[in-house]
Amino acid sequence: MRKSLYLFTGLLLLLSSCGGTDTKNDIVLDEKEESNLNQDALVNFNIPSPSEQFALIAKMDVVKNTSIMHDPEMADRYTTSSQKALNFGVYTADVAYLTSFNETNKYLTYFGKLEKLGNDIGVAQVFGKQLGELAKKWDGNADSLFRLSDETYNKTFQRLIEIEKGDELSLMLVGGWFESMHLMIGSSKGYGKSPKLEKAIADQKLVAENLLEFLVSYKDNAEIENYSKEISSILKIYNEMDCSSSETKVENANGKLNFTGGEECNMTEKCFNDLKKRVEAVRTKIIANN
Numbered sequence: 001m002r003k004s005l006y007l008f009t010g011l012l013l014l015l016s017s018c019g020g021t022d023t024k025n026d027i028v029l030d031e032k033e034e035s036n037l038n039q040d041a042l043v044n045f046n047i048p049s050p051s052e053q054f055a056l057i058a059k060m061d062v063v064k065n066t067s068i069m070h071d072p073e074m075a076d077r078y079t080t081s082s083q084k085a086l087n088f089g090v091y092t093a094d095v096a097y098l099t100s101f102n103e104t105n106k107y108l109t110y111f112g113k114l115e116k117l118g119n120d121i122g123v124a125q126v127f128g129k130q131l132g133e134l135a136k137k138w139d140g141n142a143d144s145l146f147r148l149s150d151e152t153y154n155k156t157f158q159r160l161i162e163i164e165k166g167d168e169l170s171l172m173l174v175g176g177w178f179e180s181m182h183l184m185i186g187s188s189k190g191y192g193k194s195p196k197l198e199k200a201i202a203d204q205k206l207v208a209e210n211l212l213e214f215l216v217s218y219k220d221n222a223e224i225e226n227y228s229k230e231i232s233s234i235l236k237i238y239n240e241m242d243c244s245s246s247e248t249k250v251e252n253a254n255g256k257l258n259f260t261g262g263e264e265c266n267m268t269e270k271c272f273n274d275l276k277k278r279v280e281a282v283r284t285k286i287i288a289n290n
Helices: 007-018 031-037 050-057 072-077 081-100 104-120 124-137 142-162 166-186 195-202 204-218 222-238 269-287
Strands: 002-005 027-030 042-045 242-253 256-266
Touching (some): 050 166, 081 104, 081 166, 166 204, 166 222, 166 269, 195 204, 195 256, 195 269, 222 269
Antiparallel strands (some): 027 256
């Protein structure tokens, strides 16, 4: 069964949660998209790219904090394929953070490490050409760089599954998600001082659930199984949030399907602090050279 990453749905969920309205988890799909989502041959996982997430977060009540990004020099010290795949994901998130906060002066350094790791883990046949094109087209403009980076992300991940690089892709997604969480939490002004960001972090529960579902197909890989358990531990913390549910409603407005309702959760101080502690512990393990 072919697996497809429907990144746009995750983006729409994040957009609805960050808009500051009372509408809960609003998703808008046209009828063609809705039909595609219901095809029996597809399993859809709502995992937004780091670029999609940071493009929104950069406009919130946050503090830009590039000092907490991963050291690019560490890329040369990883020896196992699992370490390299995990940290390919980490650097993907770091690149997205840089472009979203217009720190393009550091981009090429991180970009070079992505190229190296991509070659080392055997995904250069997918990423190599696209990454090279990104470097050639880069003009120092953050907006154009964001579009190019996101296009590359979306085009290549499905191809990795098709060429049986699902294990590598799984670890890339794990590394990217934990680094994204690390950067989001590290960009907060402190609990209660960045409410929009806290809402975005709360909504990462859905992303974590979908990522965990995606990893199930690759649980025979010991590293993937290990990080699946780590994500499960994160979801236990998310269950501490203050959540409420309402009936999901679907309305058809001029060919657009509007989904409203579902679960809405608010971050608590305990949950925020517990997430920070656990994310940092897992992220430290991911980037460690041992």
